[in-house]
Amino acid sequence: MRTLFNEELQQVADDLVTLASAVNVAVQNAGKALFDCDIEIAQSVIDNDKKIDSLEHSINNHCVTLLAKQSPVATDLRIVVSAMSVASLLERMGDLARHIAEIARTTFPDSPLAPQVEEVFHKMQSFTQETTEKLVRILGDQDEKAAQDLIIRDDEMDKLFESVYTIARSDEWNATTEQTIDTVLLSRYYERIGDHSVSIARRMVYTVSGFDPSKDPTHFIGVDKDGD
Amino acid sequence: MRTLFNEELQQVADDLVTLASAVNVAVQNAGKALFDCDIEIAQSVIDNDKKIDSLEHSINNHCVTLLAKQSPVATDLRIVVSAMSVASLLERMGDLARHIAEIARTTFPDSPLAPQVEEVFHKMQSFTQETTEKLVRILGDQDEKAAQDLIIRDDEMDKLFESVYTIARSDEWNATTEQTIDTVLLSRYYERIGDHSVSIARRMVYTVSGFDPSKDPTHFIGVDKDGD
Numbered sequence: 001m002r003t004l005f006n007e008e009l010q011q012v013a014d015d016l017v018t019l020a021s022a023v024n025v026a027v028q029n030a031g032k033a034l035f036d037c038d039i040e041i042a043q044s045v046i047d048n049d050k051k052i053d054s055l056e057h058s059i060n061n062h063c064v065t066l067l068a069k070q071s072p073v074a075t076d077l078r079i080v081v082s083a084m085s086v087a088s089l090l091e092r093m094g095d096l097a098r099h100i101a102e103i104a105r106t107t108f109p110d111s112p113l114a115p116q117v118e119e120v121f122h123k124m125q126s127f128t129q130e131t132t133e134k135l136v137r138i139l140g141d142q143d144e145k146a147a148q149d150l151i152i153r154d155d156e157m158d159k160l161f162e163s164v165y166t167i168a169r170s171d172e173w174n175a176t177t178e179q180t181i182d183t184v185l186l187s188r189y190y191e192r193i194g195d196h197s198v199s200i201a202r203r204m205v206y207t208v209s210g211f212d213p214s215k216d217p218t219h220f221i222g223v224d225k226d227g228d
Numbered sequence: 229m230r231t232l233f234n235e236e237l238q239q240v241a242d243d244l245v246t247l248a249s250a251v252n253v254a255v256q257n258a259g260k261a262l263f264d265c266d267i268e269i270a271q272s273v274i275d276n277d278k279k280i281d282s283l284e285h286s287i288n289n290h291c292v293t294l295l296a297k298q299s300p301v302a303t304d305l306r307i308v309v310s311a312m313s314v315a316s317l318l319e320r321m322g323d324l325a326r327h328i329a330e331i332a333r334t335t336f337p338d339s340p341l342a343p344q345v346e347e348v349f350h351k352m353q354s355f356t357q358e359t360t361e362k363l364v365r366i367l368g369d370q371d372e373k374a375a376q377d378l379i380i381r382d383d384e385m386d387k388l389f390e391s392v393y394t395i396a397r398s399d400e401w402n403a404t405t406e407q408t409i410d411t412v413l414l415s416r417y418y419e420r421i422g423d424h425s426v427s428i429a430r431r432m433v434y435t436v437s438g439f440d441p442s443k444d445p446t447h448f449i450g451v452d453k454d455g456d
Contacts (some may be wrong), residue, residue, distance in 0.1 A: 064309055071299035080293055081312075102334055131405075165409065171406055181396060184412040 005070045012062055012083050017140045019055045019090045024132040026052065026097035027193065031125040033104040034186070035118075037111050045101035059087040075207075082091040082207040086139070089196045089203075093132070096189045096196075103182050112182035113190055114175035119195035123189045124160050131157075131197045138201060144208045147201040161187055233298045240290055241310050247283045247318045247369045252360040254280065254325035255421065259353040261332040261348075262414070265339050273329035284428075287315040310435040312369070313325050317424045317431075321360070322418045324424075340410035342403030345395055352388050352418045358386075360423045366429060372436045375429040378445035385422040389415055 026045050063084045065071065072080055083215035103112050113121055131150060138146045164187040167173060168180060175183065251361045254273050254277045261270035294300065300308055331340050333429065341349055359378060392415040395401060396408060 064305065066294060067309070068305050069300045073296045077292065077296050085310075085316075168409060169406060177401055177408055179398060180408045181393065181412050185416065188413065188416060215347050220229070 005066070005072070005076070008062070008066055008070070009076070009079060010064070012059060012080070013139070015055065015062070016083060016086055016090070017136060019052065019059065019087060020132070020136045020139050022048070022052050022055065023090050023093045023097065026094050026137050027132045028163070029131055030097040030100040030104070031129060033101045034111070035122065035125070036112070037104065037107075039105055039108045041107040042101040042108070046098050048107070049094050049098040052091060056087045056091035060084055063087075068126070070135055079207055082203045086200050086203055090096045093193050093196050096193050099189050100186060103186060106179075107178075107182065112179065114173075114179040114183060114187065116173065116175065117164055117183055119161065119165050120167065120192075121186065124164075124187075127157055127160060128190055128193050128197075131193050132196065135200055137198055138204055142208055144205055147204045149209075150201040151198055151205070156200050157191075157198075161191045161194070233294070233300070233304070236290070236294055236298070237304070237307060239309070239369050240294070242365070243283065243287045244311060244314055244318070245364060247280065247287065247315060248360070248364045248367050250276070250280050250283065251318050251321045251325065252364050252398075253358075255320050255360045256357055258325040258328040259357060260341070261329045262341070263350065263353070265332065265335075265337055267333055267336040270329040270333040270336070274333070274392075277310060277322050277326040280319060284315045284319035288312055291315075297311070299325050307435055310431045314431055321421050321424050324421050327417050328414060331414060335406075335410065339408065339412065342407040342411060344399075344401065345392055348388065348391050348395065349414065349418075350406065352392075353416075354386055354444050355388060356418055356421050359422065363425055363428055368430055370432070371432055372438055375432040375436075378429040379426055379433070382422070382426045385419075387420045389422070395396070412449055 018030060029041050029045045033040055033045060066080055067077075070076075106112070108182050113117075126171075134146055134150055137143060138150070164183065168175070168183055173180075254276060257269050257273045259349075260266055261273060291308050294308050295305075298304075334340070359381075362374055362378055365371060366378070393410065396403075396411055401408075
């Protein structure tokens with residue numbers, strides 16, 4: 001019974017890594033769609049989101065079955081409950097990558113970005129991509145240190161997002177209303193991908209060590225740092 | 229044992245209603261803060277969000293304890309897993325109400341809204357408020373019909389949100405960049421409150437009847453229709 005449970009738990013863990021990898025690809029391709037104005041890649045991100053949804057659905061079902069059949073307690077229970085939460089967060093990150101691709105598709109063949117914010121969006125893309133790559137490794141290796149690093153770098157991310165608004169609010173901002181709308185939405189989507197990554201890293205630390213790195217339990221258990 | 233479990237489950241259900249009521253108040257007050265430019269009410273929404281976070285935290289802990297101690301199966305398990313998901317969605321709705329209040333606080337004593345979108349935002353507020361009021365009743369009475377109604381009216385909500393963008397993209401739009409930024413963010417926050425309400429209604433229908441009203445299971449289990 002125990003061996004079976006461990007095998008099933010390993011399957012859930014493997015599926016989470018598969019899901020995180022799919023989200024990582026979606027984020028990378030959303031960036032390509034946005035910066036290269038590539039409508040085919042944009043469409044592939046949009047189409048592939050269904051697979052991400054379906055994988056999350058399957059992980060969730062698997063976890064509920066595990067709860068029903070194996071009645072785990074203590075650490076095992078914590079792992080299963082966390083897996084459901086992480087899967088749900090990854091699914092939302094996939095949706096956000098899809099939203100970025102949808103905006104790129106809408107403005108094609110033009111870029112939705114005003115030239116003034118292109119550089120900061122490139123930085124946001126690099127940062128976000130690096131983060132989702134890390135998530136794949138964190139989930140695969142249960143690397144608590146990498147998770148802690150990701151949590152610590154949260155402020156760095158927030159500053160990047162803030163700088164978009166600073167540029168858009170400055171007197172030098174001369175973008176069209178259309179560009180302003182897309183800039184705000186895109187910035188929000190990147191910000192939320194970052195927030196969800198941090199929430200996953202927090203979950204991960206909690207699952208491995210039982211320690212809540214945010215110190216404030218409501219911050220952690222609520223999963224969503226910033227709320228959306 | 230069974231009686232104890234039922235009592236504990238009832239406590240979780242009662243706590244969910246308390247949480248939904250707190251979110252309903254937060255949404256109502258966020259509207260007052262926004263339309264009346266009332267900084268004290270804005271501050272109260274921001275301050276009270278901690279209570280919402282803490283209540284969600286407590287419901288989640290209670291559910292994990294229930295899973296560990298009672299090992300529920302079938303419908304009981306479905307109820308506990310759904311309760312965790314609903315609590316998490318309500319917590320995010322509270323965060324979004326807080327974001328609305330934060331924008332109102334930032335622009336005080338002025339309104340963040342351009343006069344051109346005031347009417348549609350009033351409609352969005354009424355609709356959202358009506359929805360969160362319904363959620364309290366749906367969770368309290370397990371009213372499946374009311375939940376179905378809320379799901380059906382989803383399109384109506386989406387049209388309202390779309391109309392904001394139509395106005396902002398029109399040639400008549402003469403708002404400042406600041407107002408455009410706040411309009412987009414506020415619209416997104418309202419949209420997400422609406423999305424989460426629909427997700428909760430779907431969860432509710434699933435829990436009561438086992439039937440997934442979205443027909444597409446990935447839509448339902450993923451909880452988040454639109455992704456953020």
